[in-house]
Amino acid sequence: MVGNVPVGGGADVSVQTMTTTRTWDVDATVxxxxxxTIAGCDIIRIACPTGKDADAVPLIVEQSPIPVITxxxxxxxxxxxxxxxGVAGVRVNPGNIRRLNDQLPEIVAAAKSNxxxxxxxxxxxxxxxxxxxxxxxxxxxxxxxxAALKEAAEFEKLNFFDFAISVKHHDPxxxxxxxxxxxxxxxxxLHLGVTEAGPKLQGSIKSAVTFGIxxxxxxxxxxxxxxxxxxxxxVRVGLEILRSLGLRQRDxxxxxxxxxxxKEADVIELAKLVETTLAERPDIxxxxxxxxxxxxxxxxxxxxxxxxxxxxxxxxxxxIFKKGEVVETVASSEIAPALLRxxxxxxxxxxxxxx
Amino acid sequence: MVGNVPVGGGADVSVQTMTTTRTWDVDATVxxxxxxTIAGCDIIRIACPTGKDADAVPLIVEQSPIPVITxxxxxxxxxxxxxxxGVAGVRVNPGNIRRLNDQLPEIVAAAKSNxxxxxxxxxxxxxxxxxxxxxxxxxxxxxxxxAALKEAAEFEKLNFFDFAISVKHHDPxxxxxxxxxxxxxxxxxLHLGVTEAGPKLQGSIKSAVTFGIxxxxxxxxxxxxxxxxxxxxxVRVGLEILRSLGLRQRDxxxxxxxxxxxKEADVIELAKLVETTLAERPDIxxxxxxxxxxxxxxxxxxxxxxxxxxxxxxxxxxxIFKKGEVVETVASSEIAPALLRxxxxxxxxxxxxxx
Numbered sequence: 226m227v228g229n230v231p232v233g234g235g236a237d238v239s240v241q242t243m244t245t246t247r248t249w250d251v252d253a254t255v256x257x258x259x260x261x262t263i264a265g266c267d268i269i270r271i272a273c274p275t276g277k278d279a280d281a282v283p284l285i286v287e288q289s290p291i292p293v294i295t296x297x298x299x300x301x302x303x304x305x306x307x308x309x310x311g312v313a314g315v316r317v318n319p320g321n322i323r324r325l326n327d328q329l330p331e332i333v334a335a336a337k338s339n340x341x342x343x344x345x346x347x348x349x350x351x352x353x354x355x356x357x358x359x360x361x362x363x364x365x366x367x368x369x370x371x372a373a374l375k376e377a378a379e380f381e382k383l384n385f386f387d388f389a390i391s392v393k394h395h396d397p398x399x400x401x402x403x404x405x406x407x408x409x410x411x412x413x414x415l416h417l418g419v420t421e422a423g424p425k426l427q428g429s430i431k432s433a434v435t436f437g438i439x440x441x442x443x444x445x446x447x448x449x450x451x452x453x454x455x456x457x458x459x460v461r462v463g464l465e466i467l468r469s470l471g472l473r474q475r476d477x478x479x480x481x482x483x484x485x486x487x488k489e490a491d492v493i494e495l496a497k498l499v500e501t502t503l504a505e506r507p508d509i510x511x512x513x514x515x516x517x518x519x520x521x522x523x524x525x526x527x528x529x530x531x532x533x534x535x536x537x538x539x540x541x542x543x544x545i546f547k548k549g550e551v552v553e554t555v556a557s558s559e560i561a562p563a564l565l566r567x568x569x570x571x572x573x574x575x576x577x578x579x580x
Numbered sequence: 581m582v583g584n585v586p587v588g589g590g591a592d593v594s595v596q597t598m599t600t601t602r603t604w605d606v607d608a609t610v611x612x613x614x615x616x617t618i619a620g621c622d623i624i625r626i627a628c629p630t631g632k633d634a635d636a637v638p639l640i641v642e643q644s645p646i647p648v649i650t651x652x653x654x655x656x657x658x659x660x661x662x663x664x665x666g667v668a669g670v671r672v673n674p675g676n677i678r679r680l681n682d683q684l685p686e687i688v689a690a691a692k693s694n695x696x697x698x699x700x701x702x703x704x705x706x707x708x709x710x711x712x713x714x715x716x717x718x719x720x721x722x723x724x725x726x727a728a729l730k731e732a733a734e735f736e737k738l739n740f741f742d743f744a745i746s747v748k749h750h751d752p753x754x755x756x757x758x759x760x761x762x763x764x765x766x767x768x769x770l771h772l773g774v775t776e777a778g779p780k781l782q783g784s785i786k787s788a789v790t791f792g793i794x795x796x797x798x799x800x801x802x803x804x805x806x807x808x809x810x811x812x813x814x815v816r817v818g819l820e821i822l823r824s825l826g827l828r829q830r831d832x833x834x835x836x837x838x839x840x841x842x843k844e845a846d847v848i849e850l851a852k853l854v855e856t857t858l859a860e861r862p863d864i865x866x867x868x869x870x871x872x873x874x875x876x877x878x879x880x881x882x883x884x885x886x887x888x889x890x891x892x893x894x895x896x897x898x899x900i901f902k903k904g905e906v907v908e909t910v911a912s913s914e915i916a917p918a919l920l921r922x923x924x925x926x927x928x929x930x931x932x933x934x935x
């Protein structure tokens with residue numbers, strides 16, 4: 226359990242991100258956590274680079290609507306401060322906390338008495354120099370796994386088993402192989418991530434490919450998409466990955482064609498309008514409504530038979546259909562308002578207490 | 581072979597998209613094909629909904645820098661017109677060309693004598709009604725595969741084996757299962773696609789997850805990402821998927837951190853600037869240069885050891901490093917120009933005839 230969020234043991238795969246505010250700026254940090262909670266974030270991680278940041282943790286934990294994990298590098302003392310502050314978890318990077326293991330008995334004692342789980346977060350770029358040297362100074366999948374298992378063994382020696390592991394690299398293939406190896410060697414929750422994945426497009430695709438391949442094999446219990454972009458974007462991408470594999474219910478789904486030389490309706494604009502409109506409806510949560518936006522009759526009502534509601538463009542007009550049956554034909558200029566009206570009716574019916 | 585592009589048999593996985601211009605508008609269509617070629621598209625498909633469109637095909641084929649495939653629904657006569665026009669391939673949808681099989685001997689004869697390959701393109705929404713009925717009116721993975729294999733058998737009966745197959749659905753899990761089943765049953769090139777995948781984010785993630793899982797198993801020879809967005813975006817996402825799995829060389833890679841409460845440099849802006857600058861350099865093709873943009877010293881030069889060049893933010897300054905070694909320290913305001921200058925030097929060296 227990370228706070229009230231179960232991780233591993235068959236629980237739903239949870240979505241995490243990190244705040245980008247200064248942690249010592251409590252108001253800004255809490256405000257960002259609130260926004261990320263609305264975006265669908267399940268667990269939030271905050272960095273603690275300085276004592277000023279560590280001092281802010283209790284106030285953030287108190288006000289955060291979701292469980293807070295602190296991310297500790299270099300300074301073991303912040304681990305104790307975090308646990309005292311009531312965090313839901315602590316991430317440690319064994320590669321860059323000097324003499325971490327010398328203090329492990331005290332850390333484990335504190336974590337145990339406060340029921341705080343730990344994450345052993347291994348990153349390709351901050352591997353233990355000895356392990357790195359052993360692998361030809363290349364952070365291979367095997368090197369990442371060796372570093373993680375070595376640290377896990379230290380925790381286990383102290384009878385502490387309440388930990389998750391991550392082994393992140395910026396290359397999807399290296400990352401995939403690392404988690405595959407790791408899942409064969411140890412049975413603990415795994416936190417998936419591709420580190421330094423890059424800007425939005427490159428990072429989203431790297432993460433989707435990596436997590437897709439791993440989750441399909443049943444590997445991975447909690448995920449964090451890393452993008453050089455807003456953390457809310459990381460949450461959106463993470464949720465989309467889970468939804469793609471049926472691991473998270475969609476609030477809504479848009480079945481829209483890519484458009485081609487046949488298109489008779491402005492599908493791109495219409496799909497965006499529907500997406501924006503639906504995303505802004507707080508009452509849509511869990512409805513799973515499927516809306517089709519199809520450019521032509523070739524792949525129109527038929528192709529979108531499974532949609533709850535949809536529109537197919539025709540010459541100068543649009544056919545509104547429900548479950549593949551045409552219910553109304555409107556002029557091109559009326560497509561958008563007619564579609565939105567039908568969607569509204571559908572959602573109202575969905576939300577009716579008598580449904 | 582689709583024109584000069586090999587598909588299947590261990591060839592590189594190729595990237596396709598469709599034009600969104602009116603096909604009869606030859607100038608606009610050729611202009612869009614040129615733009616898509618620059619974006620990295622290997623094969624282009626054009627719709628032929630009317631006779632006017634079919635008449636334009638010869639002129640488009642003549643001027644297109646990449647192989648042209650026509651997409652034929654409903655009208656078998658356009659298949660013959662396309663083949664006469666010298667297209668590199670024809671896609672037929674067996675679900676909506678009536679009496680396709682009655683005319684198959686003539687189609688196959690024309691395709692054979694012009695060495696034109698065919699794609700049997702099955703879509704969930706336009707399945708043969710008999711097959712659909714057999715599967716409880718649900719376009720299951722099994723129904724998609726049955727429709728594809730039934731049509732493939734018709735081609736094979738006529739001693740025609742120069743075809744690829746696609747079995748597209750809007751749901752990744754159904755699509756993945758369909759291609760997995762198909763690859764066990766038949767040994768021909770497979771064209772991967774998730775149909776009506778939706779707007780950019782949803783569609784990109786659906787495609788990345790689906791193609792990632794299939795390509796990792798060695799399933800898939802050519803891909804088309806379907807988005808309700810510009811076709812150039814489909815090409816960009818398709819290429820990123822291939823690059824993520826090491827199936828396509830990167831022109832450049834950005835290793836940039838997601839930023840957190842530790843950041844000392846504006847990573848998002850800097851990463852975007854580097855991305856835009858590199859994408860605009862025509863001489864970068866194939867260089868594979870790795871540029872790191874790191875927000876802080878925790879994961880800076882060390883984390884980005886594998887980068888050719890990079891920057892790590894510090895308090896009021898930035899460290900420029902090459903292969904993990906700091907080569908210059910500059911004031912915050914000088915980070916962007918200094919990084920771009922070093923990148924330029926590196927590319928100039930890369931491009932030097934004496935390297």
